[in-house]
Amino acid sequence: AAYAPGLFKIQILGRINFGYLFALSQFFVSWGLAMYYAHVANKDFDRLTRELVNELQ
Structure with missing residues:
Protein backbone atom coordinates (compact mmCIF):
# COMPACT_ATOMS: atom_id res chain seq x y z
CA ALA A 1 0.00 0.00 0.00
CA ALA A 2 2.91 2.34 0.63
CA TYR A 3 4.31 1.82 -2.87
CA ALA A 4 1.03 2.27 -4.76
CA PRO A 5 -1.36 4.41 -2.70
CA TYR A 20 -10.29 -3.10 1.88
CA LEU A 21 -10.76 -5.93 -0.62
CA ALA A 34 -4.46 -23.82 6.05
CA MET A 35 -7.13 -26.18 4.69
CA TYR A 36 -4.78 -27.39 1.95
CA TYR A 37 -1.99 -27.99 4.47
CA ALA A 38 -4.37 -29.89 6.78
CA HIS A 39 -5.48 -32.05 3.85
CA VAL A 40 -1.90 -32.88 2.83
CA ALA A 41 -0.84 -33.42 6.43
CA ASN A 42 -3.73 -35.80 7.12
CA LYS A 43 -3.13 -37.70 3.90
CA ASP A 44 0.68 -37.94 3.78
CA PHE A 45 2.06 -37.27 7.25
CA ASP A 46 -0.28 -39.72 8.99
CA ARG A 47 0.70 -42.44 6.50
CA LEU A 48 4.40 -41.71 7.01
CA THR A 49 3.96 -41.81 10.78
CA ARG A 50 2.17 -45.17 10.62
CA GLU A 51 4.95 -46.58 8.41
CA LEU A 52 7.62 -45.35 10.80
CA VAL A 53 5.85 -46.78 13.87
CA ASN A 54 5.37 -50.12 12.10
CA GLU A 55 9.03 -50.15 11.10
CA LEU A 56 10.17 -49.42 14.67
CA GLN A 57 7.99 -52.17 16.16
Whole structure:
Protein backbone atom coordinates (compact mmCIF):
# COMPACT_ATOMS: atom_id res chain seq x y z
CA ALA A 1 0.00 0.00 0.00
CA ALA A 2 2.91 2.34 0.63
CA TYR A 3 4.31 1.82 -2.87
CA ALA A 4 1.03 2.27 -4.76
CA PRO A 5 -1.36 4.41 -2.70
CA GLY A 6 -3.36 5.36 -5.78
CA LEU A 7 -4.15 1.72 -6.46
CA PHE A 8 -5.48 1.14 -2.96
CA LYS A 9 -7.74 4.21 -3.18
CA ILE A 10 -9.68 2.96 -6.22
CA GLN A 11 -13.38 2.77 -5.33
CA ILE A 12 -14.99 -0.61 -6.09
CA LEU A 13 -18.46 -0.51 -4.50
CA GLY A 14 -19.60 2.63 -2.69
CA ARG A 15 -17.17 3.21 0.15
CA ILE A 16 -15.42 -0.14 -0.42
CA ASN A 17 -12.09 0.42 -2.09
CA PHE A 18 -9.39 -1.88 -3.41
CA GLY A 19 -7.43 -1.61 -0.16
CA TYR A 20 -10.29 -3.10 1.88
CA LEU A 21 -10.76 -5.93 -0.62
CA PHE A 22 -7.03 -6.64 -0.65
CA ALA A 23 -6.90 -6.77 3.16
CA LEU A 24 -9.91 -9.08 3.39
CA SER A 25 -8.59 -11.35 0.64
CA GLN A 26 -5.61 -12.18 2.84
CA PHE A 27 -7.94 -13.94 5.29
CA PHE A 28 -9.41 -16.13 2.56
CA VAL A 29 -5.99 -16.99 1.16
CA SER A 30 -4.75 -17.89 4.65
CA TRP A 31 -7.78 -20.11 5.29
CA GLY A 32 -7.34 -21.78 1.93
CA LEU A 33 -3.67 -22.49 2.57
CA ALA A 34 -4.46 -23.82 6.05
CA MET A 35 -7.13 -26.18 4.69
CA TYR A 36 -4.78 -27.39 1.95
CA TYR A 37 -1.99 -27.99 4.47
CA ALA A 38 -4.37 -29.89 6.78
CA HIS A 39 -5.48 -32.05 3.85
CA VAL A 40 -1.90 -32.88 2.83
CA ALA A 41 -0.84 -33.42 6.43
CA ASN A 42 -3.73 -35.80 7.12
CA LYS A 43 -3.13 -37.70 3.90
CA ASP A 44 0.68 -37.94 3.78
CA PHE A 45 2.06 -37.27 7.25
CA ASP A 46 -0.28 -39.72 8.99
CA ARG A 47 0.70 -42.44 6.50
CA LEU A 48 4.40 -41.71 7.01
CA THR A 49 3.96 -41.81 10.78
CA ARG A 50 2.17 -45.17 10.62
CA GLU A 51 4.95 -46.58 8.41
CA LEU A 52 7.62 -45.35 10.80
CA VAL A 53 5.85 -46.78 13.87
CA ASN A 54 5.37 -50.12 12.10
CA GLU A 55 9.03 -50.15 11.10
CA LEU A 56 10.17 -49.42 14.67
CA GLN A 57 7.99 -52.17 16.16
